[in-house]
Amino acid sequence: MFTFFRNALAVLALALPSTAMAQPVVNAVINNFGGIVPGLPSYGIAPASLFVIYGSGLCASASLAVQTSAGNGLPQTLNGMTISVVVNGVTTTPAIYYAIPTQVAAVLPSTTPAGSGTITVTYNNQSTSAPLLVTKTAFGVLTLSTSGTSGVKATDLSYNVIEPTSSAAPGQTIVLWGSGLGADKANNDRTYPMKQDNLNDATVYIGGVKADVLYAGRSQFPGVDQIDVTLPAAGTSGFQEGCALSVVVVANGLPSNFGTLPVSSTPVCSDAEFGITGTQVGSTGTLKTGSLALLQITQPTLPGQDAVKPQTTFTSSYLATGSFQSQTAAQYLGNSDFFTLGSCVVINSSTNVSLTTTTTGLDAGNPIVLSGGGLSVDLQELITGSYDASVTSALIPGTAYTFKGPGGKDVGAFTATITLPTPLTWTNESSISTVTESKGQEITWSGGATGTYVIIAGSAISTAASAQAGFYCLVPVGAGEFTVPSYVLLALPTGTGALGVYNFATAVSFSATGIDSGHVSAGVLAISNVTYQ
Secondary structure, three states: OHHHHHHHHOOOOOOOOOOOOOOOEEEEEEEOOOOOOOOOOOOOEOOOOEEEEEEEOOOOOOOOOOOOOOOOOOOOEEOOEEEEEEEOOEEEOOEEEEEEOOEEEEEOOOOOOOEEEEEEEEEOOEEEEEEEEEOOOOOEEOEOOOOOOEEEOOEOOOOOEOEOOEOEOOOOEEEEEEEOOOOOOOOOOOOOOOOOOEOOOOEEEEOOEEOEEEEEEEOOOOOOEEEEEEOOOOOOOOOOOEEEEEEEEEEOOEEOOOEEEEEOOOOOOEEHHHOEEOOOOOOOOEEEEEEEEEEEEEEEOOOOOOOOOOOOOEEEEEEEEEEEEEEEHHHHHHHOOOOOOOOEEEEEOOOOOOOOOOOEEOOOOOOEEEEEOOEEEEEEEEEOOEEEEEOOOOOOOOOEEEEEEOOOOOOOOEEEEEEOOOOEEEOOHHHOOEEOHHHOEEEEEEEOOOOOEEEEEEEEEEOOOOEEEEEEEEEEHHHOEEEEOHHHHOOOOOEEEEEEEEEEOOOEEEOOOOOOEEEEEEEEEEEEEEEEO
């Protein structure tokens, strides 16, 4: 179990060359697990939580050594640096898990009051301070990465990690790990083992369905919380099995970062909508994939082009894309943009921290030719493995279109055909100009191709806070309506933004030498400008 946490605590660690005599610089302070950046509604560092300081010149040594919390506990001075926090006149000293020149992980003491304050890093007799927002709670869920829709690193009660080839079962009790449930003055936030106090302030939604929380509080490790939760039973209304059910924890009204979890009655999960199985996205080895897409996008004419009626004048554009790449299966699962029917996920604006990646483009030949409905369009390879083309003629709903690849250095020749779905009608589009986040937002539609699915998506940007975030919800077209939950919308900043309804045909698989899986999709997108408040 200790190895599990040693890896988790160091998940963001980047060992870079030392800058021994540099003035310390603090660029960002975020929850170690959640990665939510300042300016977003759920941002904050809760007392007793594990947080990361990003910057430069923070300490002496570039070697990463995670400190043990056993025995005397975590140190308050490490590699020549110390941290102090001042909020409402109260000064506290965080204990440190690790420290390298570019980042430091520490635990904020439970005695730190909530409010706006400052955090100060001192090294080599030089200090630097930065603003710090301390909130009652600000939970971050442990995931495989901090970008995209990331897989949750959950375990069963024996600490075995839930994976696509060993999925959680409906009705099973699992453990979510993270940090930020709030202060617990019964513990000293430095020493293992911690007293396991149930703080009783967490609601968990899995696949859009509320799950039963049995315990939410301290684990035995400083700065690390655990939530024992029983998944909804098979057959629960609205609950859909798959490889990527959305997971979010709401504490004190604030949603955590969003992740995904494989849930299946059999060990190996599957998502027919994307042609994906748990074997393909297992967490070991390398995964080589190909994806092709055909899109019709209808959106408002930009204000300024039609200043009188910017929301009632719409233009359509057509796009064909392709992507062929190789990456570790764990990275694919951590950064993939697929998720299971019934789920909603939120994508936060990323931090300015660069994480090491292993994605490599795969050459599938040039060009890839799109044909159908009288068209013949060449998708040019912009960079290795990435293809794009604007389609100047209108695409025809109900028409089959074929992508034909000539084969290249890495990927063999292939043919993939899909039918563009018949556009559905977004029936309440004209009535939505403002989205009230705390109330949720109902979306209704009619039509659409039988057996397809709908993506409801939105994004908001706060210019004042320099923050942005977006959400996606995936539902069957036959539902005809869906209400975007308030806990999803409350993760977005207030400000200007967009709201869209997309109807996608079920993905069609194709094969080629050099890739493990391939799929082609086609969708019709309708987008409106809205204000989030």
